[in-house]
């Protein structure tokens with residue numbers, strides 16, 4: 001079964017209800033959101049009435065909670081082995097983020113492993129492991145999914161071996177997973193036209209069963225560029241057919257696919273990208289479709 005959706009907003013007044021409704025407006029059956037602004041760590045209390053209302057809407061529209069994902073804010077850096085105050089701040093924030101996910105009933109949190117800030121990679125990975133081992137609790141349902149990174153700057157988690165090192169050292173193995181991001185993979189040097197080769201290596205070293213989320217994005221930059229700039233589906237260097245092969249890959253069946261492609265002239269492209277993915281037909285008229293739909 002195809003579970004496809006996009007990044008959506010989560011607003012103070014509508015919370016999960018607003019997120020679900022936005023997802024439905026794109027004809028999604030999966031979605032991802034930040035529990036507050038991604039660039040800061042100010043978070044508001046969660047209103048259980050709104051959560052229950054959102055569950056009702058989800059039930060009516062066959063959206064399952066397993067296909068709802070939280071993305072942790074990118075400013076936290078649990079790979080920081082240099083400034084331990086910042087590391088501790090990230091660790092504490094991550095713990096509260098898990099508690100918010102538990103309150104919302106969301107099972108998956110996607111997390112960027114962070115930046116080594118110039119320290120040796122192994123020291124950075126060891127800090128990631130230490131933070132995760134302290135925040136993951138047996139009593140929680142949440143699974144933290146480490147995202148595959150492009151290797152921009154000092155980002156860690158840029159190849160299978162670094163991800164394997166983290167996972168191998170986590171005590172609660174069933175509370176840790178992976179989120180693949182096609183743009184990040186391309187920019188890190190993985191050729192998406194040979195995606196099955198990547199999955200083979202991933203399966204041998206980590207295990208495909210650890211993949212719980214896939215971010216589907218085209219890339220503005222060439223293979224191995226270490227840049228991380230997303231492009232609309234079929235408009236980048238990965239290309240439509242290669243992305244469709246990822247989305248419909250049998251080995252990733254039932255795993256939610258989330259678009260994080262850029263807005264077009266201030267409007268979300270997701271309704272049309274999702275339609276094009278469901279039809280398996282490239283939309284060569286995306287900009288016009290988006291502008292005509294939202295500009296009326």
Ligand code: FE
Nearest residue numbers: 071110112147
């Ligand atoms: Fe991300």
Ligand code: FE
Nearest residue numbers: 147181215260
């Ligand atoms: Fe991503």
Ligand code: ZN
Nearest residue numbers: 183184228230
């Ligand atoms: Zn990215």
